[in-house]
Amino acid sequence: MSWDDLEGAGVDASASEVDTRRFGFPVARVRVGRRSTDDEAVAGVLEAFERLRPDVLVARWPADRVRLAGALTRHGLEVLPADTLVYWxxxxxxxxxxxxxxxxxxxxxxxxxxxxxxxxxxxxxxxxxxxxxxxxxxxxxxxxxxxxxxxxxxxxxxxxxxxxxxxxxxxxxxxxxxxxxxxxxxxxxxxxxxxxxxxxxxxxxxxxxxxxxxxxxxxxxxxxxxxxxxxxxxxxxxxxxxxxxxxxxxxxxxx
Ligand SMILES: CC(C)(COP(=O)(O)OP(=O)(O)OC[C@H]1O[C@@H](n2cnc3c(N)ncnc32)[C@H](O)[C@@H]1OP(=O)(O)O)[C@@H](O)C(=O)NCCC(=O)NCCS
Missing domain, CATH: 3.40.630.30 (Gcn5-related N-acetyltransferase (GNAT))
Known part of the structure; x- marks a missing residue:
């Protein structure tokens, strides 16, 4: 995910055609922008699952959004920690x-x-x-x-x-x-x-x-x-x- 992809304000989700082709199952990505609330983020993620039907949704959000993983879990999603990306x-x-x-x-x-x-x-x-x-x-x-x-x-x-x-x-x-x-x-x-x-x-x-x-x-x-x-x-x-x-x-x- 490049610098420009991270800069948007809202919740942005799309299918990853490259990953889907490579791994052989539907993969999508979502970026939770800084100015969205946790409720908006949860709604955006649930909407992305409905619309894109991915097996795996790779999600990125600002690392200080520490409550978001719990909120998604409470909505029935499995949340697997993958990494923390640091930008310099x-x-x-x-x-x-x-x-x-x-x-x-x-x-x-x-x-x-x-x-x-x-x-x-x-x-x-x-x-x-x-x-x-x-x-x-x-x-x-x-x-x-x-x-x-x-x-x-x-x-x-x-x-x-x-x-x-x-x-x-x-x-x-x-x-x-x-x-x-x-x-x-x-x-x-x-x-x-x-x-x-x-x-x-x-x-x-x-x-x-x-x-x-x-x-x-x-x-x-x-x-x-x-x-x-x-x-x-x-x-x-x-x-x-x-x-x-x-x-x-x-x-x-x-x-
Ligand atoms: C990390 C990596 C880029 C270092 O490359 P390198 O050519 O060995 O690095 P350099 O010899 O130029 O070292 C520059 C500085 O990096 C740091 N550094 C490099 N290797 C290090 C190590 N194994 N442990 C701790 N510090 C290290 C040091 O500060 C070093 O300066 P110093 O020698 O004066 O202490 C290399 O190990 C690598 O390609 N790793 C896999 C891919 C990767 O991590 N890419 C970067 C992020 S996507």
Missing amino acids: EGDAAAASGDGADDVVPLAEAPHLAGAVGDLVAATFADYPTHYLASRAFRPDLVLAGYVDWARRTAGEHPEEVLLRLVDGAPAAVATTARVDGGRATEVLLAGTHPDHRGRGVYRALLTGVLGAACAAGSQRLVISTQASNTAVQRAWCGLGLRPVSAWTTVHLRRG
Whole structure:
């Protein structure tokens, strides 16, 4: 769920065609906006079950809405905790650091496009994504989803994919998108191949991403991860980013 998806005020639900196709059963998503009440959120979720008939409804709401899970349970829904997503942001102009010279946009190195899928597959192989909260989402298909997403971005928007090279070969990757009406760049998928971790590769990658965002006219960089991913949040601290919001993810089913 991207920064822009989270920004709306009300309760917004839709079928997830990509997930439905991938996992072979109906999946829908709902985002509870900040300015809705818990009653409105419950009504929106129940309406989404009626209209979209999902097996699993992946729901996100601001993490301070601590009563909402109980309210949904009282309406007969099974509520499975999946993750807490934390968003951080930083000033795009604040980038400084070594190693960013070896960060290249895929658009300038099209011969590396084929490496993006394999890099994402290795980087996220054991990643504890929210999908794994429900046994219905097969882990191999979850990983395939991330790989397909990265390959699609590499094919369609190579200017939004940045690679950190080590000895000329891709060691870390970031996929990005312009959000907030072009005022910000969001990092969607990013990480370092396990063989290259612990050597400043990710720090250099993000320094390059910040530089590219600034050069493209973005004022801010926005990025998110699971609250449990303290390693990457330490890296963000080192780059001057700050936490800005937290979102609860749950999987809802009819009880
Ligand atoms: C988290 C991850 C991106 C770190 O990549 P990396 O190239 O090893 O990171 P770097 O060597 O550049 O380290 C930068 C900083 O991150 C933090 N960090 C990195 N790995 C860490 C670890 N295992 N434990 C604690 N802190 C860690 C440190 O603050 C480090 O700075 P320091 O070395 O000065 O202490 C990498 O482990 C990864 O790709 N993980 C899986 C995917 C992922 O989590 N992606 C990000 C969120 S979607």
